Amino acid sequence: MNIVLHGVAIGGGIAIGRAHLISRSMDDVAHYTLDEEEVPAEVARFDEAIRATRKELETLWGSIPENAPAELGAFLSLHIMLLGDVTISREPRELIETQHCNAEWALKLQCDALVSQFDAIEEGYLRERKHDVLQVVERIFNNLDGHTPQLPSPDDLVEDAILVAHDLSPADMVYFKESNFAAFITDVGGATSHTAILGRSLDLPSVIALHHSRELIREEELVIVDGQQGVVIIDPDEVVLAEYRRRLRAWRDARRKLSQIRKSSALTLDGTPIELLANIELPDDVDGGKLLGAVGVGLFRSEFLFLGRDTLPTEDEQYEAYRAVLTAMKDKPVTIRTMDLGADKNPRWLNHGSAENPALGLTGIRLCLAEPLMFRVQLRALLRASVHGKLRILFPMLNSLGELRQSIAQLDYAREELSDEGIAYADVEVGAMIEIPSAALVAGSLLKYVDFLSIGTNDLIQYTLAIDRNDDAVSHLYDPVHPAVLKLILHTIKTGAKGGVPVSVCGEMAGDPRLTRLLLGMGLRKFSMHPASLLAVKQRVLTTHLDAVAPIVARMLRTEDPDRIADLLEQLNRDDESS
């Protein structure tokens, strides 16, 4: 049938596989009996969920974009019709009244009965409508209070599974990190959301912000995911399949070629050495060869140790995780960012209430300074681990010199505690993340207190352009080469160079080969990225002559015209011009 969907490309090549819809599992729905007087409220809760679902579907139906696949309207109309059917909107209600059971249980009973009726149908098209019923029921479930989608067990996934989800949180991605599947797609998300970043780190084809994939894709359906173009094709015909098999082979060949430069040093054509470092989320990320020749860890997002669990990791647990990475990296530098929690990385145990604007709220270093005891545990664990390698501690989300001084005071306090207890620790380098415009602008005042600066371009872009990096509705405005962003990056690089303090970039810009020459031309010599991008960036470094890129970059930095910047960027990436 070839239904084509377009979304935001996250990369990772091409996958051809079978859809595995991540939806609410109805197998573990709780069943409880209600007292007589509780029944009316439960019926009202069910009715409200039906109303909310109808509103949701009607809104979706009314806002179908012109370029959406024609099938979408038909599927949504069918879902609205199914929702209106007595078997879905009335019969569970009657079960609540007669059996005094909770709404979820009534819905599950009814859904099971409907599914077995559909399974008994011989005719293929009608039998397939079972999936529509399941999708409608899933929506009702999600509209019943407090229900979040259940994740399948990683063991249930098969190698060619394509995960289809409304959204995957950073914690979900960690959950799936070790399981086998071919690709993932989601209906929401921004290109530098943490979900997208983790998707890139999995090095699997992925496309996000598809909007309607879950309305259109059926369980087990054949799907092509093109993570390079941001395209998903549902139920492809033989011609399309053959073309994508050819593209898949070409992509694998290109990858094989890239692996030939794995052991080469990253030197530009004029012989300037460039440091390519790795971003990691979990200690296992440094296991056997996974870092693809990175000369160190430029960013260990330690907050991922805190996600997907019910309690705070203890000092010993944290120490073990940091020790494992430092030991595995031997004498190579390991930059561990102190926990950057809050906003979209909220562990279950963190109870700071809901904020109107979480990305502007108690996140990163702010949270740590507000919870000094929790922060101290991490700093102690880091210092204890420092004797096992070359540790660099990085403070995230700083917005002023004051916050940096307070963070360093906490580190000194942890040192004093350990000394008093006779526990050994080594010298560590301390760095500041530049990811808020205010920090970039006052970078000069931070230099006296730090050994290095690391520019977090993901947040720097978010906060400079006022673009929520997780919101796909504004993802077209998320612009790494916006002149304001370039000015802040340039200012930071120059300030570091003047003060003799090394500067790296650890945001997604560092891993985007289209931006490598631009950053080199701006004076950057240290790039930290997900290992999946490392060889492509190295390839750019190896084919770049700094003298050739300098005049083009200078022109880019002089103009504020986005079209001109786009033209110059293209020119920069034309191999004959810059190599």
Ligand SMILES: C=C(OP(=O)(O)O)C(=O)O
């Ligand atoms: C590296 C960064 O941090 P995060 O984990 O928030 O992407 C960044 O903001 O660029």
